[in-house]
Amino acid sequence: MKTGVLVSDAMTRKPIIASPGSSIREGAKLIDKKNIHSLMVTSGNKLLGIVTDGDFVRSAVIDRIDVDKTKIKDIMTTEILSIGPNEDIYNAIKLMGDNDIRHLPVIDNKGKFVGLITIKDILKINPDLLEIVFERIKVREEQGKINLINSSLGICEMCGKKGILTEAGGGLLICGKCIKKV
Secondary structure: OOOOOEHHHHOEOOOOEEOOOOEHHHHHHHHHHHOOOEEEEEEOOEEEEEEEHHHHHHHHHHOOOOOOOOEHHHOOEOOOOOEOOOOEHHHHHHHHHHHOOOEEEEEOOOOOEEEEEEHHHHHHHOHHHHHHHHHHHHHHHHHHHHHHHOEEEEEOOOOOOEEEEEEOOOOOEEEHHHHOOO
16 A cells, blocks of 8 residues: 655654664663664664664663673664665555564665654654554554463573563474564
8 A cells, every 4th residue: 555655754864873882871861861762773874783672671671781881782683674765654664563663774775774764753744644553553462462372481492582482383482573584
């Protein structure tokens, strides 16, 4: 479904960035000060990773990592989904919904990091898309209810991260991100 609105029309052109060498505490303070939910980790115009408020909670609270000594590069996600600035925002909504993410870096055809699009950005430019977003969330929640029946909390046997695990055949317990790869 095309909306006629491009990602570049809705994206944040100057998202808040962090250095990979910043401490977790510095990153968390920046997220709090700017009232945002993610930091883009860059080197020049190259996107190296993304770190979200959830990453800070998991590292500081669950994993009990020293937030002053541990660097953002140690907790950031480096396998990043992205979208091009000339794509329709419906494609961004679909990508976010299918992958249960709220932040999508925008990379141009030369590999340059040019912005960030979030659910909030999309809704600011076209509030009518709220219905599409809620429908995608509703579908994800229904799928989650089914998955939770056979799920448990633990360490993923594929990626080693803590989270809600689902049995994926042969007794292998894996997280939601890894189950999409199977």
